[in-house]
Amino acid sequence: xxxxxxxxxxxxxxxxxxxxxxxxxxxxxxxxxxxxxxxxxxxxxxxxxxxxxxxxxxxxxxxxxxxxxxxxxxxxxxxxxxxxxxxxxxxxxxxxxxxxxxxxxxxxxxxxxxxxxxxxxxxxxxxxxxxxxxxxxxxxxxxxxxxxxxxxxxxxxxxxxxxxxxxxxxxxxxxxxxxxxxxxxxxxxxxxxxxxxxxxxxxxxxxxxxxxxxxxxxxxxxxxxxxxxxxxxxxxxxxxxxxxxxxxxxxxxx
Amino acid sequence: xxxxxxxxxxxxxxxxxxxxxxxxxxxxxxxxxxxxxxxxxxxxxxxxxxxxxxxxxxxxxxxxxxxxxxxxxxxxxxxxxxxxxxxxxxxxxxxxxxxxxxxxxxxxxxxxxxxxxxxxxxxxxxxxxxxxxxxxxxxxxxxxxxxxxxxxxxxxxxxxxxxxxxxxxxxxxxxxxxxxxxxxxxxxxxxxxxxxxxxxxxxxxxxxxxxxxxxxxxxxxxxxxxxxxxxxxxxxxxxxxxxxxxxxxxxxxxxxxxxxxxxxxxxxxxxxxxxxxxxxxxxxxxxxxxxxxxxxxxxxxxxxxxxxxxxxxxxxxxxxx
Numbered sequence: 001x002x003x004x005x006x007x008x009x010x011x012x013x014x015x016x017x018x019x020x021x022x023x024x025x026x027x028x029x030x031x032x033x034x035x036x037x038x039x040x041x042x043x044x045x046x047x048x049x050x051x052x053x054x055x056x057x058x059x060x061x062x063x064x065x066x067x068x069x070x071x072x073x074x075x076x077x078x079x080x081x082x083x084x085x086x087x088x089x090x091x092x093x094x095x096x097x098x099x100x101x102x103x104x105x106x107x108x109x110x111x112x113x114x115x116x117x118x119x120x121x122x123x124x125x126x127x128x129x130x131x132x133x134x135x136x137x138x139x140x141x142x143x144x145x146x147x148x149x150x151x152x153x154x155x156x157x158x159x160x161x162x163x164x165x166x167x168x169x170x171x172x173x174x175x176x177x178x179x180x181x182x183x184x185x186x187x188x189x190x191x192x193x194x195x196x197x198x199x200x201x202x203x204x205x206x207x208x209x210x211x212x213x214x215x216x217x218x219x220x221x222x223x224x225x226x227x228x229x230x231x232x233x234x235x236x237x238x239x240x241x242x243x244x245x246x247x248x249x250x251x252x253x254x
Numbered sequence: 255x256x257x258x259x260x261x262x263x264x265x266x267x268x269x270x271x272x273x274x275x276x277x278x279x280x281x282x283x284x285x286x287x288x289x290x291x292x293x294x295x296x297x298x299x300x301x302x303x304x305x306x307x308x309x310x311x312x313x314x315x316x317x318x319x320x321x322x323x324x325x326x327x328x329x330x331x332x333x334x335x336x337x338x339x340x341x342x343x344x345x346x347x348x349x350x351x352x353x354x355x356x357x358x359x360x361x362x363x364x365x366x367x368x369x370x371x372x373x374x375x376x377x378x379x380x381x382x383x384x385x386x387x388x389x390x391x392x393x394x395x396x397x398x399x400x401x402x403x404x405x406x407x408x409x410x411x412x413x414x415x416x417x418x419x420x421x422x423x424x425x426x427x428x429x430x431x432x433x434x435x436x437x438x439x440x441x442x443x444x445x446x447x448x449x450x451x452x453x454x455x456x457x458x459x460x461x462x463x464x465x466x467x468x469x470x471x472x473x474x475x476x477x478x479x480x481x482x483x484x485x486x487x488x489x490x491x492x493x494x495x496x497x498x499x500x501x502x503x504x505x506x507x508x509x510x511x512x513x514x515x516x517x518x519x520x521x522x523x524x525x526x527x528x529x530x531x532x533x534x535x536x537x538x539x540x541x542x543x544x545x546x547x548x549x550x551x552x553x554x555x556x557x558x559x560x561x562x563x564x565x566x567x568x569x570x571x572x573x574x575x
Contacts (some may be wrong), residue, residue: 002401010372028331051356052279052306053447063565066333067279067306069504069565071445077438080448081279082364085357089269110297111381113353116343120388123438125344127336130306130327134357163380176417251332 004234006188007254009207010145010240011037013186014098017143021045022095023088027134029252030145031098036062036246041238049088050132053080062251066131085131085174089138092179097139099132099182103157104146106201106221108164108182108194110136111157113193120157130160136162141183154155154220165199189215191231192223200224205231255289255436257491260543261274264462264490265291268428271321273301275363275424275458276310277380277431277451278501281509284310284446285432285464287497287541294536295431299394304328304426305359305450308501309517312337313535315349316527322350322389322397324360324424333514338521350406352389353381355381358421360450365423366457372420376494378405399425411455417518419467429458431483432498436465440488441474452482461487464494466506495555496545508566513548 004012007030014034020023020043026035031207036059037047049054052067072078086202088094101110112132136142146152164182166172172181181199190206192231200223206215212225219241234242247253259573265288266275292300298320302311306327310438312322316344328337349543354362361373368436378384387404394400400423410416431451435443442463455461461483468491474481497503500513520526538544545554560566 041289052282052449060563061565064333064509065279065281067282067331067447067449068500069446069508069559071283072504072564078375078447080452081360081450082453083355083574090357102424107458119346119353119382122345127329127340128325128327128353129355129381129383131356133381133383135357137377137379137381138357159386160380160382166380172380176376178376224416245294249571 004239005254006114007252008239009231009234010186010188012238013191013231014143014145016039017184017186018043018046018096023047023049023093025051025094025097027050027098027100028063032062033242033246034098037238037242038239049084049094051084053084054078055084055088060251062247064251076103076118079240082221085134090136092138094139095141097135098145099136099141099142099162099252101132101161102143102184103128103152103154104144105154105157106163107166107168107186108144108158108201109160109164109166110144110164111159112161112212113159115158117158118239122156132162136164137146137180138178141180144182144185146185148189148218150218150220161245165194190228192214195224202226203228205229207231208233237248256564257440258468259473259490259492260375261287261464261492261494262291264288264492265295266461267462268292268297271299271301272301272428272510273426274428274430275426275454276307277429277449277454278310278498279449280308280329281333281445282447282502282504283432283498284308284501285430286310286431286499286501287494287544288432288462288464289314289365290535290541290544292319293531301397302357303355303426307507308337312339312521315339315343316521317531320349324352324354324359330514330518333511334518339527340520349391349532350389352387353383354421355383358398360403360453362421362424363450363453363457365421366425367453368422372422374418374420376418378520379417382417382427387434424457426458426468428460429454430462431455432464432494433470434503435464435467435474436463436491437469437471437474438491439471440485440491441471442483442488443474443481448482455483456487457548460471460489462490462492464497465494466495466497466503468493473492497541497555499545499548502565505559505564507554507559510548510557511527511569511571
């Protein structure tokens with residue numbers, strides 16, 4: 001067994017989705033780990049933006065929230081939500097945004113609002129969209145981070161908080177969205193991507209120790225596993241940087 | 255003109271049924287001392303508007319002060335990814351609400367601040383935030399201050415192939431901000447992220463500012479580009495050190511993980527929540543007594559921001575005993 005944890009594998013896998021020079025809209029938790037790691041490894045020129053108002057933070061300590069004073073550290077500009085959402089996100093300047101949620105369907109539509117058939121009388125209520133719906137609509141592409149359980153990957157989500165590829169094909173364009181869509185789903189069991197023609201989710205890789213079949217069995221819809229390979233493992237350097245530089249306090253690392 | 259008044263006097267201006275917004279974002283710069291006063295005054299039927307509030311709303315909802323909210327998110331992020339009293343109030347049908355996104359709520363405040371009826375945005379398309387309504391038409395009609403429609407979708411008058419979402423302006427009776435510095439005449443200095451404080455202030459009839467420090471007008475006039483709210487839009491100014499505790503104020507103090515753990519450790523439980531309220535809000539008479547109850551001067555000093563950081567680099571955040 002290699003010397004890394006599942007959280008570390010997910011952080012490394014998320015970081016590798018970020019290309020050097022990209023503008024990244026990061027949320028609290030794993031996306032912060034991934035973005036900070038990318039910045040300290042293969043993507044030193046990636047720019048981390050938090051929706052509460054900071055652009056190009058040079059984080060010295062992991063924030064507990066996107067509005068944390070820690071997000072001010074080394075930032076190139078600081079303003080408010082309106083400036084970031086209007087001039088940066090809506091204007092098309094965000095290359096990649098991170099999302100997560102309680103339910104995700106085969107087209108990458110995400111629910112972070114409530115569980116139950118009637119959202120006016122939900123069985124379980126969550127925090128709500130925050131900026132997630134905006135990021136899903138307006139970033140050039142999105143990466144979804146999720147716990148992989150059958151109930152979290154249903155045929156249909158109870159509420160579309162953040163639109164993915166909607167019903168596939170060109171349905172995003174049809175509703176009037178002018179760009180974007182999910183490009184990867186990094187979970188506790190593997191990495192899913194979307195077929196270019198149908199926009200349906202397929203298993204690109206399963207994490208070490210699992211099989212493609214096992215991941216499909218933990219998915220609530222029929223998951224296309226054709227061509228799936230094993231997720232590349234973290235390098236010792238990535239793990240060292242994660243533990244010693246990115247999160248020595250173990251705020252998010254487990 | 256001197257706009258300084260006491261915190262309790264300022265809170266007493268808010269009547270039952272008022273429409274309000276509070277400054278800040280999840281874990282920073284909420285006017286908590288003001289919120290605690292509203293709880294002690296037992297205000298009822300408040301209508302709250304926000305983008306990403308945190309414990310400021312959660313405690314008001316839990317204390318039974320709130321009738322309706324329009325929001326995008328309510329939680330303390332990594333301290334607790336759900337506002338426990340918000341969750342319970344929704345699940346039990348004890349509160350009326352409408353869901354938006356952060357960008358749409360901020361755009362609604364912006365429209366109100368600009369004196370226009372709505373703002374066009376490219377977000378929400380394809381989502382249930384757009385397709386579904388939590389407030390019924392009857393609930394909307396029952397309050398003339400609530401927009402008759404959640405939103406609308408139009409084709410751009412300049413390009414019939416361009417679909418755009420219109421979100422209605424917000425006007426509130428009150429906006430309450432907690433900021434770093436203010437002058438007695440109402441000049442406000444926000445340091446760090448501004449969140450949507452400026453827009454929220456400018457779409458309110460009455461703006462109340464609570465500040466860590468009251469400074470001379472001349473001090474703030476030295477760098478006018480850093481003052482974002484016109485002084486004439488601010489009606490009342492209160493001096494309230496540690497007024498956002500247990501949340502952070504950039505350059506002044508960090509959030510208080512011990513206090514947040516205390517709150518979130520029990521807030522889903524009726525008895526524990528009531529105990530928290532009794533111990534820290536209802537059972538104390540003033541903000542000064544609250545600050546004693548949460549640990550007193552030595553503890554608060556341990557949260558003070560380190561110059562050059564604006565926060566506490568050595569703060570113990572996860573390993574709390």
